Amino acid sequence: MINIPDKITSICCIGAGYVGGPTMAVIAQKCPHIKVMVVDINKDKISQWNDENLDHLPVYEPGLKEVVAEARGRNLFFSTDIDKAIDEAQMVFMSVNTPTKTYGKGKGQAADLKYIESSARKIAEVAKSDKIVVEKSTIPIKTAQAVRKILSNTENGVNFQVLSNPEFLAEGTAIRDLYNPDRVLIGGEQSEDGLKAIEALVDIYANWVQRDKILKTNIWSSELSKLVANAFLAQRISSINSISALCEKTGADVDEVAKAIGMDSRIGSKFLKASVGFGGSCFQKDILNLVYISRTYGLTEVAEYWENVLKINDYQKFRYADKIIEALNNTLSDKKIAFLGWAFKKNTNDTRESAAIYIADTLIEDKGEIYVYDPKVAHSRMFEDLNYLETRNVEINKRYLHPVNDPYEAMKGAYAVAVITEWDEFRDYDWEKIYDNMIKPAYIFDGRNILDHKRLKEIGFIVSALGKASDDIPI
Ligand SMILES: NC(=O)c1ccc[n+]([C@@H]2O[C@H](COP(=O)([O-])OP(=O)(O)OC[C@H]3O[C@@H](n4cnc5c(N)ncnc54)[C@H](O)[C@@H]3O)[C@@H](O)[C@H]2O)c1
Secondary structure, eight states: OOOOOSSOOEEEEEOOSTTHHHHHHHHHHHOTTSEEEEEOSOHHHHHHHTOSSGGGOSSOOTTHHHHHHHHBTTTEEEESOHHHHHHHOSEEEEOOOOOBOOSSTTTTTSBOOHHHHHHHHHHHHHOOSOEEEEEOSOOOTTHHHHHHHHHTTOOSOOOEEEEEOOOOOOTTSHHHHHHSOSOEEEEEOSSHHHHHHHHHHHHHHTTTSOGGGEEEEEHHHHHHHHHHHHHHHHHHHHHHHHHHHHHHHHTOOHHHHHHHHHTSTTTOSTTOOOOSOOOSSSHHHHHHHHHHHHHHTTOHHHHHHHHHHHHHHHHHHHHHHHHHHHHTTTOOTTOEEEEEOOSSSTTOOOOTTOHHHHHHHHHHHTTOEEEEEOSSOOHHHHHHHHHHTOSSOHHHHHHHEEEOSOHHHHHTTOSEEEEOSOOGGGGGSOHHHHHHTSOSSOEEEESSOOSOHHHHHHHTOEEEETTSOOSSSOO
């Protein structure tokens, strides 16, 4: 029998990233009776979480710094002392990264579980009392089996229960999502100990989430549901993006089509906005993972079905980049192109898999001079993202990529403006002034359909918008 108290008072979270940080901050804020230790192997990240200046937190999320300000030092702590934090906790969350494997078996598709495995081994090594171990990371179905195997071979008499509790927050709205989740999903072993562990975690969330929104399932349903949720969300984006290409050819307007179909209650209106393609650390890797798992079970048709969601996403990114090159007479040599946005979506500083990286890469291949303004992304991050692709050497990237702090500077003397991220501030710029300072004809490629196209055309811009026919630009 597992020996854990009915009411948990001490938890630890391994991984202080985009999920671990905000999730634990909210748990600490909502549960002042629980001590929450967030640990990470990355010393810099932990010191940023502990920074006196809350503008230096490693994660930007609206509302996050207020939550950290309230709970940090009271019952929320960030530390690199992983062993001590695990040892003292009754419940340990694993919130480490689970990227796509870049080597060996499953390279390019399967999830790399090395961080999960090392966390599980660390727990097994240092735990001196019984613990509930919670998979918060997104992992392939059946991972709990591997974690259990590691934990059950310690020979030190410590008992563990493994739960699956995937996180559904969206970056940019993480705090709102954590405060008011559509649902909380908890999967566990259907045994007496397993059910006891599930209830212990339910009791934590029940401090602020209605109990009828807390779903209890078997562990495999919970693990799989997270991958499926992300696959369905990404599929909607690829669906509308595929239609955006058809709209441009036919004169239909993708926003009008999205509204018309979204009012059908069976379809719903959310996640139907055409864009330069989805980015973020999750959608691509989770679909690749689903594809890999399906193939592993011999389900070729299922794998191919989901693979196409990714194909359309790549198609959309490169289609957008091609439009820019084509409009500028098939050569970008010595031409300044301004990027508005580098983050994969607004209200986050996360750039992982952002469409901006691939679009910049394609334009730089054509010798375009890319000037980037993003309100939250560090300039060094942009170089790291581009260098990671290894398309050309680091010095050449430095020569063509120019991050700037002022959007007007980015657009001054530019041939074209590419709207990559949907930051609200872009709508309110002085577009007359921008037009006056650009090379003519002045192009705008609105990759998010957020600007007032009618007004921009009146000013004199040639506007190319996704999913909208244009008389002026080859599409
Ligand atoms: N980012 C999202 O929007 C989101 C949403 C839902 C779920 N997820 C999932 O949550 C998981 C974490 O994602 P993230 O975006 O927070 O990743 P992240 O890269 O921002 O954070 C992971 C952290 O874990 C740390 N880490 C890795 N191995 C460690 C170890 N052995 N000991 C201590 N720390 C270790 C890393 O240093 C890093 O700081 C992933 O599985 C992801 O798929 C992410």
